[in-house]
Amino acid sequence: xxxxxxxxxxxxxxxxGGVIALPTETVYGLAANCEDELAVRRVFAIKGRxxxxxxxxxxxxxxxxxxxxxxxxxxALRLAKAFWPGPLxxxxxxxxxxTDAVTGGQDTVAVRVPNHPLALAVLDALGGGxxxxxxxxxxxxxxxxxxxxxADLGDEVDLILDGGPCTxxxxxxxxxxxxxxxxxxxxxxxxxEELERVLxxxxxxxxxxxxxxxxxxxxxxxxxxxxxxxxxxxxxxxVEALRxxxxxxxxxxxxxLTLPPGVPRYDVPEDPAGAAxxxxxxxxxxxQQGHDVLVACLPRAEGLGVAVRDRLARAAAPRPVGG
Numbered sequence: 664x665x666x667x668x669x670x671x672x673x674x675x676x677x678x679x680g681g682v683i684a685l686p687t688e689t690v691y692g693l694a695a696n697c698e699d700e701l702a703v704r705r706v707f708a709i710k711g712r713x714x715x716x717x718x719x720x721x722x723x724x725x726x727x728x729x730x731x732x733x734x735x736x737x738x739a740l741r742l743a744k745a746f747w748p749g750p751l752x753x754x755x756x757x758x759x760x761x762t763d764a765v766t767g768g769q770d771t772v773a774v775r776v777p778n779h780p781l782a783l784a785v786l787d788a789l790g791g792g793x794x795x796x797x798x799x800x801x802x803x804x805x806x807x808x809x810x811x812x813x814a815d816l817g818d819e820v821d822l823i824l825d826g827g828p829c830t831x832x833x834x835x836x837x838x839x840x841x842x843x844x845x846x847x848x849x850x851x852x853x854x855x856e857e858l859e860r861v862l863x864x865x866x867x868x869x870x871x872x873x874x875x876x877x878x879x880x881x882x883x884x885x886x887x888x889x890x891x892x893x894x895x896x897x898x899x900x901x902v903e904a905l906r907x908x909x910x911x912x913x914x915x916x917x918x919x920l921t922l923p924p925g926v927p928r929y930d931v932p933e934d935p936a937g938a939a940x941x942x943x944x945x946x947x948x949x950x951q952q953g954h955d956v957l958v959a960c961l962p963r964a965e966g967l968g969v970a971v972r973d974r975l976a977r978a979a980a981p982r983p984v985g986g
Contacts, residue, residue, distance in 0.1 A: 665781045665824065674788045676821050682706055684798045684812040685721075685785060686826025687777035689750050689834050689852050690805040690943070691812050692721065692795030693820065694785075703764040703794050709819050712801040717767035718794035719752050719835070720774045723786035731774050731792065733758045738862055739840045745861045748778035750835040750852030765794050771841045781826040797834065804886050804946045804978075807832050811947065832940040833970050838866070850970040852939065868969070884943075886950045888913070888957045890979040895920065901958050902926055913949045915942075916960035927952065931960070935968035942971055946978070 665673075676683055677694065680702040685694040693709060695702035697720055707714055720731055725743040728735060732755035739753050757772035766772050774792075777783065786793065797805040798812045798820070806812045809825035836851035838858060847855055847868045858866050893901045898916060902923060905912045914922055917933040929945040931938045949957050959975045962968040 665784055665826075669824070670784055670788055673785050673822055673824060677702075677785075677789055677793065680705075681821040682709060682819075683785075684806075684809065684816070684820050684823040685782050685793065685795055686809070686824055686829065687721070687779045687782050687795075688829055688831045689777070690807055690829055690832070691798040691809065692777075692782075692793075693798040693816070694721070694793040694795040696789070697765055697792040697794045698760070698762070700762060700764045703762075706794060706796065709816060710796060710799070710801045712796065714764075715767045716801075717769060717773060718765050718796050719837075720761065720765060720772060720792040721777050721782065721786060721795050722774060722792045723776065723783055725776060727792070728753075728755075728774060729758075731758055731761050731772050732756060736840055738845055741861055742838070742840075742858065743776075746853060746857070747776040748783065749776070750778070750831050750833075751775060751858075752835045752837040752849075752851075754837060754839040754841055754848065756841050771839075773837060775835055779826055781824050785824070802885055804884055804943050804950070805834065807943050811943075828944075830940070832942060832944075833967070833974065836970070839869075850973045852967070852970065854966045855969060856966065884946075884974045885978045885980075886946045886957065888950060888954045890975065891956055891958050892961055892975055892979050893958050895960050898958055898960050899923065905956050905958070910955040911953065912956050912958060913952060913954040914958045914960065915945055915949065916958075920960060929957075931962075933962070935962050935966045935971060938962050938971045939967040942974060 677696045682695050685692045695706045725747050734756045752773045752775040754771050754773045761772035799815045807829040831852040833852045836853040837849040839846050914928045918930050929949045962971050
């Protein structure tokens with residue numbers, strides 16, 4: 664619950680250059696006032712995030728978009744009307760209000776309106792935007808509860824607002840509207856099929872693009888354990904092969920999945936929306952058990968299953984040295 668005193672404290676913290684953890688429907692964000700460059704750079708420092716990796720501007724309402732984007736095509740207006748507040752980020756040509764610190768030096772800015780009462784209350788009272796990447800160390804598993812933020816970042820955050828578990832559980836879908844045709848740059852909490860329904864045409868997914876966006880690196884969202892991807896029919900053989908190598912193995916998969924004795928399963932529902940909601944929580948639970956490897960059962964590549972598969976693929980990708 665956000666009391667008036669806590670709301671005042673959150674807004675004052677942002678106004679004086681502080682950094683707070685802010686709940687949204689997707690994941691918890693590490694929020695700083697967009698127009699305070701030192702505060703934004705502190706977000707990068709806390710996360711250990713490269714300065715060229717852009718942030719998403721979160722605002723209270725769609726009517727604020729013109730102050731951040733200098734050109735707003737009809738497609739952007741249609742999507743904002745249909746899905747804001749919600750898990751959709753629009754990439755558009757930026758105005759001078761969107762600084763290099765936020766955009767990573769690009770000529771575009773990413774903007775969204777989150778669908779969480781605490782986030783909206785803070786943004787409305789602030790009267791501006793916050794830059795808010797996920798509130799965790801760069802490249803690691805995103806937080807979906809306030810407890811996750813505390814475990815990851817501890818006292819480095821000035822204030823953590825507890826809004827309960829995130830209802831979507833995956834980061835927003837990012838769509839680029841700065842070019843001639845729309846393209847999804849990051850699958851996320853809004854299925855691509857929904858975008859296509861509103862726009863009335865196919866929208867390609869281009870995870871390798873010239874426009875840099877949050878969460879687009881090959882290795883990302885990674886637990887400490889190694890991750891091996893598997894179709895449902897191959898899970899048991901993958902597990903047995905890893906155990907033969909004396910690896911400690913856990914499995915991310917649906918409750919219907921039958922495993923060899925002694926192999927723990929971290930339940931991820933078969934339905935894509937359910938899988939999205941608990942994926943990061945299950946990755947964290949598995950990590951607490953110290954497994955060497957997690958075998959991840961891939962969901963159907965439809966709806967939110969596309970975004971879940973994307974996150975698992977990045978978690979399983981080769982990691983940078985020291986990552």
